[in-house]
Amino acid sequence: MWRIWSVFSLFSFCFLLIIGRLFYWQIISGPKLKAEAASQHFLEMTLPAERGIIKTADGYPLVMNKAAYLVYAEPKKITNLPVYFKTVGQILEIEEATISAMVTIPNRVWIPIAHKVDNDKVEQLRQLAIDGIGFEKEPKRYYPEASMAANLLGFVGQDQNGDDQGYFGLEGYYNRELQGKTGSMTIEKDVSGAPILIGESLRVEPANGSTLHLWVDRTIQHIAEKRLAQGIEKYGAKEGSVVIMDPKTGGILAMASSPSYDPANYGEYDRELYKNPIVASTYEPGSTFKALVLASAIDAGVIKADTIFDETGPVEVSGYSIRTWNNEYLGPITMTKVLEHSSNVGMVFAEKKLGEEKFVKFLKDVGFGTLTNIDLEDETSPDLRGDDEWKEIDLATASFGQGIAVTPLQMVRATAAIANGGWLMEPHMVKTIESEGGKKTEIKPKKVRQLFSAGTAEIVSEMMVAAVDNGEAKWAKPKGYRIAGKTGTAQIPVAGHYDDKKTIASFVGFAPVDDPKFVMLVTLREPSSSQWGSETAAPLFFNIAKDIFYYLGIPAKS
Amino acid sequence: MKPMTKALIPTALLFVLLLTAQIMYSSMLVGDGKEIKVIDNQIDVTRKQVLLSEEKVASASSLTTIREQAVAMGFESAPKVVTMQTDSLVVAFGQSR
Numbered sequence: 216m217w218r219i220w221s222v223f224s225l226f227s228f229c230f231l232l233i234i235g236r237l238f239y240w241q242i243i244s245g246p247k248l249k250a251e252a253a254s255q256h257f258l259e260m261t262l263p264a265e266r267g268i269i270k271t272a273d274g275y276p277l278v279m280n281k282a283a284y285l286v287y288a289e290p291k292k293i294t295n296l297p298v299y300f301k302t303v304g305q306i307l308e309i310e311e312a313t314i315s316a317m318v319t320i321p322n323r324v325w326i327p328i329a330h331k332v333d334n335d336k337v338e339q340l341r342q343l344a345i346d347g348i349g350f351e352k353e354p355k356r357y358y359p360e361a362s363m364a365a366n367l368l369g370f371v372g373q374d375q376n377g378d379d380q381g382y383f384g385l386e387g388y389y390n391r392e393l394q395g396k397t398g399s400m401t402i403e404k405d406v407s408g409a410p411i412l413i414g415e416s417l418r419v420e421p422a423n424g425s426t427l428h429l430w431v432d433r434t435i436q437h438i439a440e441k442r443l444a445q446g447i448e449k450y451g452a453k454e455g456s457v458v459i460m461d462p463k464t465g466g467i468l469a470m471a472s473s474p475s476y477d478p479a480n481y482g483e484y485d486r487e488l489y490k491n492p493i494v495a496s497t498y499e500p501g502s503t504f505k506a507l508v509l510a511s512a513i514d515a516g517v518i519k520a521d522t523i524f525d526e527t528g529p530v531e532v533s534g535y536s537i538r539t540w541n542n543e544y545l546g547p548i549t550m551t552k553v554l555e556h557s558s559n560v561g562m563v564f565a566e567k568k569l570g571e572e573k574f575v576k577f578l579k580d581v582g583f584g585t586l587t588n589i590d591l592e593d594e595t596s597p598d599l600r601g602d603d604e605w606k607e608i609d610l611a612t613a614s615f616g617q618g619i620a621v622t623p624l625q626m627v628r629a630t631a632a633i634a635n636g637g638w639l640m641e642p643h644m645v646k647t648i649e650s651e652g653g654k655k656t657e658i659k660p661k662k663v664r665q666l667f668s669a670g671t672a673e674i675v676s677e678m679m680v681a682a683v684d685n686g687e688a689k690w691a692k693p694k695g696y697r698i699a700g701k702t703g704t705a706q707i708p709v710a711g712h713y714d715d716k717k718t719i720a721s722f723v724g725f726a727p728v729d730d731p732k733f734v735m736l737v738t739l740r741e742p743s744s745s746q747w748g749s750e751t752a753a754p755l756f757f758n759i760a761k762d763i764f765y766y767l768g769i770p771a772k773s
Numbered sequence: 774m775k776p777m778t779k780a781l782i783p784t785a786l787l788f789v790l791l792l793t794a795q796i797m798y799s800s801m802l803v804g805d806g807k808e809i810k811v812i813d814n815q816i817d818v819t820r821k822q823v824l825l826s827e828e829k830v831a832s833a834s835s836l837t838t839i840r841e842q843a844v845a846m847g848f849e850s851a852p853k854v855v856t857m858q859t860d861s862l863v864v865a866f867g868q869s870r
Binding site: 275276279280281282334354357359360361363404405433434437 | 806821824825832836
């Protein structure tokens with residue numbers, strides 16, 4: 216009997232062993248084996264998504280994609296190493312020793328040699344039919360207008376996984392929309408690797424990135440950059456910027472700053488240049504702020520354009536003496552003359568009439584101390600003082616634009632409210648986002664709040680016209696056009712005090728006054744030919760305005 | 774002819790016919806697969822050409838290129854126009870601001 220039991224036990228053990236082994240192969244190792252089998256039967260390919268294009272309002276690409284390749288080595292297939300190193304090194308402009316070090320790493324079957332190699336170099340390599348070299352599509356960004364608008368575009372670098380990633384400007388802000396989504400293709404293949412027509416296949420199409428249609432006009436951007444470069448050279452300024460906005464929509468027509476960088480070779484430039492100074496740097500607006508303060512006071516009904524102020528001499532505030540810029544005093548003058556002559560003393564009078572509470576509220580309403588919400592990655596905003604931190608002298612100096620810091624964008628947007636019936640708009644770079652399928656998402660202009668009535672805006676516009684026609688910069692104004700504007704010369708705070716020699720010269724204005732097509736702010740940092748805005752920033756403003764008039768076909772009126 | 778033989782001949786013929794059809798169909802599939810590969814390659818080449826053409830068009834229509842070509846063709850920047858105002862001094866000579 217024991218013999219029968221022994222045989223039964225042996226068979227049972229063998230049976231369990233087989234069951235156990237089958238469980239291992241089918242349940243535990245099943246997925247792995249399935250994957251291995253699939254890799255022999257199926258061909259898997261990644262279908263890369265193309266990054267979206269960025270186009271100007273007139274339909275020209277500022278950024279697009281260019282055919283480029285990842286060049287890789289397959290060391291096991293290389294037949295002649297010295298020739299390989301020499302030939303590939305020469306074409307890719309990499310030292311032979313560097314390629315040798317990369318390719319001779321032991322136990323590697325696939326080694327990337329160079330990323331984003333241009334098509335012409337790849338074609339040279341293809342024609343040589345070198346063993347052990349391969350190419351994979353890796354499109355790169357191409358900038359038809361070279362470094363134009365670099366600060367607003369940003370650039371495309373790589374993230375920690377080596378994937379494309381937008382940094383700064385539009386590339387950074389709209390990275391998700393621009394990058395799209397990678398697709399994949401799995402198809403059954405025959406023994407030679409060719410796909411089987413009726414075999415299993417799974418294709419997930421890549422979703423290419425969306426196209427961004429900007430408010431930026433290519434020609435106006437070109438004008439701004441060209442004139443800014445000329446202005447910086449002519450006036451010996453260290454830096455400069457020009458921002459041009461459509462006052463009715465908040466759309467940015469141009470944004471130029473200097474120094475700048477080349478986004479195609481961003482690695483060769485100082486990182487400090489990557490930030491867009493128009494949204495990321497701050498300055499004290501100086502006299503360019505006076506028109507806004509007067510608008511607030513007129514809207515509050517505490518002054519009128521023809522209110523008389525007796526300018527007899529410096530005004531004393533909390534022990535400080537506030538003077539006019541030339542220390543000359545004109546006696547009884549209207550508020551329009553206060554703006555024309557850029558009288559600091561007159562502005563203190565208007566601020567005192569307005570009162571602390573209304574003035575501080577106005578500073579907040581005008582958007583100082585808060586982000587404008589422009590669609591650019593690097594926007595910052597300097598903080599305003601707390602409500603209880605304003606001293607009498609702070610309010611007095613703020614009335615003529617000193618002691619408060621703003622970004623150039625905040626300043627141009629605030630001035631645009633005067634040109635837009637008192638309405639403060641949200642600034643935007645992108646007008647429409649167009650998906651690969653052609654679906655267009657329009658970003659509609661957004662009104663933030665009305666700072667003052669349309670009537671007040673009209674009065675202040677006329678005061679600004681008078682400031683241009685009768686002010687210090689009247690000699691540079693193009694004849695036949697009604698331009699509203701205001702010069703500014705703000706001293707630069709250095710270690711707790713103002714440096715007399717270092718100024719930021721600026722000019723803000725809009726035109727044509729009867730139907731404003733643009734509002735523009737020009738700033739020049741530390742101009743050496745003259746420290747005054749009326750002799751540097753103002754003529755630069757008028758030169759740009761003149762070019763825009765020609766471009767837009769706006770005729771001069773006699 | 775025996776009845777069994779009678780039944781075997783058509784079966785064998787059918788078998789040969791099906792086998793031939795199978796071989797022909799398989800050959801066609803292999804051929805079609807290769808054709809797909811060729812078409813895919815052509816699509817890739819065409820896409821590449823389109824991308825290169827787009828790049829060339831963008832480059833040729835860039836303002837920098839247009840400017841260079843205009844200069845090469847003899848066009849010049851507009852002469853500087855100086856506006857003389859009659860109601861005041863033309864330039865603020867000696868002015869401190």
